[in-house]
Amino acid sequence: MARVSVVEELAGMPPGPGLSALLAAVDVAGVCADEAVAVLQAWSRQRAHDHAMFVQAMAVVARSSREATEAATAAQRPYLPVGDWAGAEIAAALTWTEGKTGRELEFAETLVERLPRVLAAFEAGSIDHGKAWTFADVLGSAQLADAQLEVLCAALVPEAPGWTTGQLRRRLLRAVLRVDAGYARRRYRRAVRRRGVCGYLAQDGTAVITADGLPADEAAAACARVDRLAGAVKRAGHPGTPAQIKADVFLRLLDGRLAGLSHPEIVDALLAVAAEADVTETDATGTEAAENGAGDAATAANGSAGTGAAESGAAESSTTESSTTESSTTESSTTESSTGGSGADDDAGAAGGAGLRPSGRPGGGARDTGSQGGDSGAAGVNSDGGCEHRRRSGVEIQVGLTTLLHHDERPGELPGWGPVPADVGRGLVARQHAAEWRFAIVDDEGYLLLAGVTRRRPRPAGPGAREARGGIVELQVPAAVLAELAAHPEQCGPWAGVVADLARQYADRDRLRADLTSRPEDRFIRAALRRHTGPGPHLCGTGMRTPRRRGRRRPHP
16 A cells, blocks of 8 residues: 555655655555556656756856866966867766767756756656757747847746657747747758758668758659559559668669650559569579479489488588578579668568660559659650650649738648748749649638638749649638638739638538538548548648648547
């Protein structure tokens, strides 16, 4: 009974010396499963408290080191600049590397000097180290005034204990974009100017290619094209996993082996590679089986010659099997080298390094080259022999209608990526007039009232309105704002027709919502109902972590 009362006492005890002493008296291995959760949470609070105290101690050491250095320099060599040895002193005391010291010291000083509310929550055990680090990482580099930081922290710190670090980061990024859209835009453009690509070898000997500083809209379009091509190749019968096919498509698009090929030709080329890899692996398996069979026959023949011959035959059999194994290993290694395979995933279709020849599709069955706005025109050649303009892949973008009207600078959302500056969202919408345009009308708290599709587009359309192929545009607007815009179409400019269509459908919302459930006998969910049961929330939340076409379907609250 005493042990139960101690565990119950842990649940509401704040971190500090008292909780530390109580936890020291609890035998973790002896508590039951239900009580273990309370013990785990108590340790988490205490650990956060101790880490917050450690952070404050680090900031004190850094401040004391700088003050001592400044005093010594002023007294002995006032003509020299003051050096900063705080990091070196901390690194020597804790046996840390210079890189780790720099990161931890920046984190500590950001919390102590700029985010006292976050530090207080950290010390109280309300948030853990990961969430405190997220606050410091996003807000520490935001170059906001202290008053602005205080407003953001006052709104987000109390809610942070119920969020994951990913949810917290997305909310922080959106908050920063709203507070200072100009700074966010400038930071975004500076990062794009520093863009680059690098490649390096991983510990297992494979290569990693990474790019940073890419424009968010163009990177999303590039990944969408890889996804679409990989999906078409998989549907056409490629034996590889989706991840393997995406890697093959990505590599071949970069190294030029797919340059100039249309969408069907790309599918055929990748299927041909898979077929060659399969034939090579089949030949290697057959050779190994034949050699093993010959060894078994020799062993049986030797075994019929008597005891002494059996011993001799056993030795010869052992030698033969050893040679066969070595030969098989050599051939297997050669096969893996030529096909790019290594490990248990090879039989799933890792066919990386074989030569590409856009030949016909091997095997039987109809080839599915995909119907989602394929790339058949991506490698078109005009009558003069020059390449035609190639349309980029469309992406899914969620953006407020008032942002598109330039009434505010609310960030847009690339599902699966995160928030993007308002001007990036406007640019994506301007290029995707050929995409499917959806709308989400919500109440003042962000709950969905009506979702649908509009065929109206702003008039006149810009010169690049159909630059993108495919994609989804979701216009988000509160019902009250929509009514205000519909009452004053002169404020909408070229968007007046779109606003009028949304207002007309919203006025007919009762019938439209009744139609959603009018056919309960249907085996599959219809598109209109899918838009209502797709992942949310819409306007007032943080957006979806995965694109709607890949997200789990769930009802809106």
